[in-house]
Amino acid sequence: MAMNKIPYKEEQFTFKNVSVKEQADPVSLLDWLKEIQWLDFGNQSLHSQSGEGTHEIHFRLTGKALAYYPLLRGITASKQAPGVKLKVDHPSRNFICRFDKKFEKAAYQYLSVVVGIIEEEIRFKQVLKKVIDNQKRFLLEEKLLINELTR
Secondary structure, eight states, X not given: OOOOOOOOOTTOOSOSOOOOOOOOOOOOHHHHHHTOTTEEOTTOOEEEOTTTOEEEEEEEEOGGGGGGHHHHHHHHHHOOOTTEEEEEETTTTEEEEEEEGGGHHHXXXXXXXXXXXXXXXXXXXXXXXXXXXXXXXXXXXXXXXXXXXXX
16 A cells, blocks of 8 residues: 655644744833843932832943943933933933833833943944954964064
8 A cells, every 4th residue: 555645845834833922021121221230220220209100210331331431421412212311410420211101111112222232332342352352363473483484
């Protein structure tokens, strides 16, 4: 008895249903910011002004991101999201993000772009440092090789 073989095609799948996992509970803006290692909140974190639903988050850059204070200051001066105020307290090098509760999503989106820019800059500098170190090492090896060959 011969069995009919069906040639395998990429369009054929062995499963019948695809289940989509529901999204997890959204993380609050403050919780998300606290996960960023190079942000420091000190004693201050989230303040709600009396009954208005206005939130205020105080933070500062730390560690490897400290060098990017001028960049973050420039970003805050160049563009703000509607309903979100990101101010700089220059003497203390602190940032204050103020927004109404109804603009929390806009604040999250705005700060995620700002944080993304800083993270890209940090990564770029790390890669650039490695490239420069490799270049220096290559030149040193080349110099040593030339010295050995000219003896």
